[in-house]
Amino acid sequence: MPIVVNADTRLVVQGITGREGSFHTLRNREYGTNVVAGVTPGKGGRDVEGIPVYDTVHEAVRREGANTAMVFVPPRFAGDAILEAADAGIGTIVCITEGIPAHDMLRIYTHVRPRGITLLGPNCPGALSPGLANVGIIPAQVFARGRIGLVSRSGTLTYQIGKELADLGLGNSTIVGIGGDPVVGLSFVDVLDLFEADPATDLVVMVGEIGGDEEEKAAAFIGERMRTPVVAYIAGFQAPPGRTMGHAGAIISGSAGTAQAKKVALEAQGVRVGASPTEAARLAAEAFAAPG
Amino acid sequence: MDLYEYQGKQLFARYGIPVSEGSIAATPAEAREAAERIAAPVVIKAQVLVGGRGKAGGVKLAADPDEAEQHAEAILGMDIRGHTVHRVWVERSSDIAREYYFSITFDRGAKRPLLMLTTAGGVEIEEVAEKTPDRLARLHVDPLVGFEPFHARRLCFDAGLPAEEMRQAADIMAAAYRAFVETDAMLVEINPLIVTPEGKLHALDSKYTVDDNALFRHPDIAEMRDLEALPPEERMARERGVTYVKLDGYVGIIGNGAGLVMSTLDVVAGAGGRPANFLDVGGGAQADEIVTAMEVLLSDPDVRAVLFNVFGGITRCDEVARGILTALERLDVKVPMVVRLDGTNDVEGRQLLADAAPPNVHVEETMLGAAERVVELAGSGA
Structure with a gap:
């Protein structure tokens, strides 16, 4: 069973009546995702193209059995929305919102982590299990169904690599965008762990970028624990230190968080790192064809 | 957002940390x-x-x-x-008996604030950490618990602070932690934290970084931003809400999504060119935003050729193509442009460009092909 989102997903969308929220909710439903409810405080009792809207997540859980939440709430309210979903017993929370203060995420992360809640994001494109469910803003038409797990800190770069894989006749079990903020829920290690245990995944492509040390931690995890082969791509070799490159988390601090350090850490564990998205896809195709 | 020393000290004073x-x-x-x-x-x-x-x-x-x-x-x-x-x-001017170091950093790896104190102050902390790690006291604070007196005691004893200075140090650390949390700081550093001959502790310098994403709740700090300190292109970008970083090369780069743009810089460098900038038009960009982005990018006199690399997800390639054509009409574009459009409505986008057939605009199918082409065009324009 593919990871994070799949045929068991019963989705409630927080912020469903907003412009972005309604647009992507309907796209997700059109794809086949089981969207059971939406939440906008004060708009309970309405519906969005037949999807019932409630005032609270608790009500959506009680009445519709929602087990997954997608957060499309503006940044100053998004932290509260995540905590509400967690309090309502939602097991998987996907937060698309960009721009949540890092200190808010620190408290939220510390709160939800020991409760075993799967938090994806924030500032992420969501997760797509081709043919089963799409929760978020990933353009599903780019990706084919297949047996390669794809995990990334970036949105459009993931689409680029998905397309390069599709051009080589390869598809994906699940595409997971973990997000570009300094503090995110699921890390590379968490997602690699899920892929390792997933019988639908035979190979993982990991797409990292400058900032933090999650790629280095992932390298150590791959070396110690993974039997599923991993191919990687890292963006940001040309990034100067001390400058935020678009994503709040994409910053080289002093000498920490460089693309080169991440590449070296991964290669030390036998992970092949492509010099371009195209080469990463080619390496994936080679690894996929090689007898495992 | 990094603050100047004097701005950081204003915040120190507000939270009760002694300054000159x-x-x-x-x-x-x-x-x-x-x-x-x-x-x-x-x-x-x-x-x-x-x-x-x-x-x-x-x-x-x-x-x-x-x-x-x-x-x-x-x-x-x-x-x-x-x-x-x-x-x-x-x-x-202060008389200095001893120099210490104290900082609180947002440790994203541990996902907790990291506090560090050492009596070997006034120098680069990386050097202390490397050469005399046992002199550097460090601990993480649970963000849901906050800074407690025992944290202060542990840091002071571990760093070997003289007993008579501990009360003052504890007060400064507690105040700094409160400032760190309440101003959404990513870094609060006091280096040096000095001891005067009279035994008084006080902050002689400040390094202070505030989370850009939290500035909406700190309008007073947001106003501290000094636009004059930025290069003219970056100032223009900030005023118009464009995500732009100036680099020292000559190939202008525009794309959608931070990861894809970073990757585009790398691929251009791999093809032998030097990127002039990072510019992300973001998701769902409309034609007007494309024009604004072009204007910012072209304000850099070093740009010899432009690469437009878009992978449409929420962004529609036909909208991007319209933006490019509008920009060509409104702006005096003298440099060659290479455009690569993929994803949502890419066929329509490419068709729009083919129909208009503007001079000096080259459409490429792949990211690598586009990178090679733009490097070639930038070279011949030198």
Whole structure:
């Protein structure tokens, strides 16, 4: 069973009546995702193209059995929305919102982590299990169904690599965008762990970028624990230190968080790192064809 | 957002961390007035958002107002590692018995605030961590619990602080933690944290970084941003809400999504070119935003050719193509452009460009092909 989102997903969308929220909710439903409810405080009792809207997540859980939440709430309210979903017993929370203060995420992360809640994001494109469910803003038409797990800190770069894989006749079990903020829920290690245990995944492509040390931690995890082969791509070799490159988390601090350090850490564990998205896809195709 | 020393010290003072009496001066005359007001020897300190100002001659002791004016004259306008000095901070000179170091950083790896204290202050902390790690006391604080007195005791005892200084140090650390949380800081650093011959602790310098994403709840700090410190292209980008970073090359780059743009810089460098900038138009960009982005990018005189690399997800390629055509109409574009469109409505987008067939615009199918083409065009335009 593919990871994070799949045929068991019963989705409630927080912020469903907003412009972005309604647009992507309907796209997700059109794809086949089981969207059971939406939440906008004060708009309970309405519906969005037949999807019932409630005032609270608790009500959506009680009445519709929602087990997954997608957060499309503006940044100053998004932290509260995540905590509400967690309090309502939602097991998987996907937060698309960009721009949540890092200190808010620190408290939220510390709160939800020991409760075993799967938090994806924030500032992420969501997760797509081709043919089963799409929760978020990933353009599903780019990706084919297949047996390669794809995990990334970036949105459009993931689409680029998905397309390069599709051009080589390869598809994906699940595409997971973990997000570009300094503090995110699921890390590379968490997602690699899920892929390792997933019988639908035979190979993982990991797409990292400058900032933090999650790629280095992932390298150590791959070396110690993974039997599923991993191919990687890292963006940001040309990034100067001390400058935020678009994503709040994409910053080289002093000498920490460089693309080169991440590449070296991964290669030390036998992970092949492509010099371009195209080469990463080619390496994936080679690894996929090689007898495992 | 990085704050200047004097801005960080304003926040220190607000939270009750002792700092020296001082004021900011933009001219030598203002520096003289400040020194007259303080009526004691002063230190003239260049305000720049870069380290190493002491070595560059940006910090000078002045015995009297005359000397303060002279030093300010010399320091104002000085270039310190690419940063021009527009202001100096004039503060009462301190007698120093000892120098310590204290900082709170947002440790994203541990997902907790990290507190560090050492009595080996006044130097680069990385050096202390490397050469004498046992002299560096460090601990993480659970963000849901906050800073408690035991944290202060542990840091003081581990760092080997003299007993008579512990109460003052604990107060400073508690105040700094409160400032860190309440101002959404990513870094609060006091280096050096000095001890005077009378045994008083106080902050002689500040390094302070605030989370850009939290500025909406700190309008007073948001106003501290000094747009003059930015290169003109970056100032324009900020005023127009474009995510732009100036680099030192000559290939202009525009794309959608931070990861894809970073990757585009790398691929252009791999093809032998040097990127002039990072520019992300973001998700769902409309034609007007494309025009604005082009305007920012082309304001950089070093740009010899432009690469447009878009992978449409929420962004529609036909909308991007319309934006490019509008930009070509409205702006005087003299440099060649390479456009690569993929994803949502890419066929329509490419068709729009093919129908309009603007001169000097080259459409490429792949990212690698586009990178090679733009490097070639930039080279021939040199």
